[in-house]
Structures are given as structure tokens and as C-alpha cells.
Amino acid sequence: VIAALTPQDLQGRNILVTAGPTWEPLDPVRLLTNRSSGKMGYALAAAARRRGANVTLVSGPGSIRPPAGVELIPVVTANEMHQAVCQRVDATDIMIMAAAVSDYRPARHEPHKIKKGATDASLALVSNPDILRELGERKKTATCFPLLVGFAAESENHLEEGQRKLTSKNLDLIAINDIGAEDAGFAVDNNRVTLLDRNGAVEELPLLSKEEVAHRILNNILRLT
Ligand code: CTP
Numbered sequence: 001v002i003a004a005l006t007p008q009d010l011q012g013r014n015i016l017v018t019a020g021p022t023w024e025p026l027d028p029v030r031l032l033t034n035r036s037s038g039k040m041g042y043a044l045a046a047a048a049r050r051r052g053a054n055v056t057l058v059s060g061p062g063s064i065r066p067p068a069g070v071e072l073i074p075v076v077t078a079n080e081m082h083q084a085v086c087q088r089v090d091a092t093d094i095m096i097m098a099a100a101v102s103d104y105r106p107a108r109h110e111p112h113k114i115k116k117g118a119t120d121a122s123l124a125l126v127s128n129p130d131i132l133r134e135l136g137e138r139k140k141t142a143t144c145f146p147l148l149v150g151f152a153a154e155s156e157n158h159l160e161e162g163q164r165k166l167t168s169k170n171l172d173l174i175a176i177n178d179i180g181a182e183d184a185g186f187a188v189d190n191n192r193v194t195l196l197d198r199n200g201a202v203e204e205l206p207l208l209s210k211e212e213v214a215h216r217i218l219n220n221i222l223r224l225t
């Protein structure tokens with residue numbers, strides 16, 4: 001009954017969603033990661049599917065069950081996510097980058113477990129590719145390119161930082177997470193986000209379930225297509 005009542009307003013659209021954290025290995029037992037659970041991205045994938053889209057979910061490691069009817073592409077590192085996304089740009093109408101990609105990775109991935117006392121206890125890091133920024137750059141010269149939607153996780157100055165990312169990454173829409181709010185954000189079921197679009201529209205959503213936030217984001221996306 002619920003499926004029948006959901007408008008099929010994304011019918012036939014090819015939507016790619018990135019979700020979850022990335023894992024950046026240091027040695028066979030240790031890694032660099034973050035607190036992302038993947039819930040927001042999975043909620044977006046599920047909502048888009050329910051509204052009739054063909055959904056590809058490029059997901060970092062996590063323990064939530066992928067939504068039914070969605071093509072799951074599991075990845076581990078930022079480099080793997082980068083490759084998986086880039087391969088699919090041409091087949092995608094809308095890209096929603098909800099993943100919490102690690103900005104850095106250890107400079108070396110040691111094949112054997114690092115022994116206590118074997119190093120000077122400092123960790124050398126190198127930058128990962130910024131997948132969304134790279135897509136935004138490509139969009140500047142492309143004749144036809146997917147709609148680009150980003151997220152921003154901010155603990156301070158969230159509106160200013162979100163606006164800066166929207167512009168500098170050449171996005172169509174950004175969903176800003178105020179991770180300072182205790183009841184919303186990482187690894188919980190609710191989220192409080194502010195949506196900014198390329199035309200300057202600002203929509204501050206109240207605290208909502210991630211499912212409801214997903215539908216609101218999709219509504220905004222539809223208005224921009
Ligand atoms: N993102 C990405 N690749 C990266 C880092 C981020 O695609 N290597 C995407 C995220 O999926 C998100 C957006 O960029 O949609 C913003 O991520 P965020 O971490 O908030 O911003 P950064 O640009 O990484 O800046 P900072 O972490 O310094 O705030």
C-alpha cells in the first residue's frame with residue numbers, strides 16, 4: 001500500500017549515491033576512518049528507489065543492510081570509491097555524495113603488522129582525491145553532466161562553510177549537517193540539515209528522521225532538474 005502511494009516522480013532517473021566512511025589501511029590490522037554509519041546515504045538510496053529511480057549505492061564499509069532493489073558497489077578506500085564513481089559518471093543523471101570520505105590516508109600501507117617501537121610513533125599522511133571537487137571541475141566544461149549534490153559536515157560556521165563548499169565544488173545543491181547538534185548527525189536515526197542550492201535558495205529543515213530528510217533532499221533535487 002505504501003509503495004503504491006509513493007509518487008513515482010524519479011521513474012527512470014539513474015541516481016548514484018555514495019555512503020558510509022572509507023577505511024584507509026595502515027597495516028593489516030589498523031586503519032584510519034571516521035564515525036559515519038552510512039545511514040543518511042542508505043536512506044537516500046532507499047527513498048530514491050521507492051520513488052522509481054534506478055539506484056547505484058557506492059558504499060564504504062558498514063553494517064547496515066542495503067535497501068532492496070538497489071545496486072550495491074562495496075568499496076573500502078577513498079581511492080576505490082573515486083574509481084567506482086568515475087566509471088559511472090556517464091551512466092548517471094544525479095550524483096549524491098553522502099559519503100564521509102577520509103581526506104587523508106597513511107603514506108605507507110605496511111604489508112606486515114607494525115611492531116611496537118619500530119617507528120618514531122608519528123604517522124605520515126597523504127591527501128586522498130576529493131571526488132566531488134573533481135566532478136565539479138569536470139562539470140564546468142562538460143556539455144552534459146549529472147546534477148551534483150554534496151554534503152557538508154560542520155561543527156562551526158556551518159552556513160558559511162556550506163556556502164563555500166557549494167560554490168568552490170561547483171555543486172547544484174548541498175545538505176549541511178550541523179554536527180555540533182547532539183541529537184542529529186553521525187550514527188543516529190535523525191538529522192538536522194540546511195539545504196542550499198545553486199540559485200541561492202536556503203531551506204532550514206527541522207530535526208527529522210533520516211528517511212524524511214532523504215525525501216526532502218529528493219524534492220529539492222527534482223526542482224533543480
Ligand atoms: N568529498 C569527496 N571526496 C573527498 C572528501 C569529501 O567526495 N575526498 C565530498 C563528501 O562526500 C561531501 C563533500 O565532499 O559530499 C564535503 O565533504 P566535507 O568533508 O564536509 O568537506 P571537505 O571538502 O572535505 O572539507 P573539510 O573536511 O576540510 O571541511
Ligand code: CA
Binds near residue numbers: 102
Ligand atoms: Ca573532509
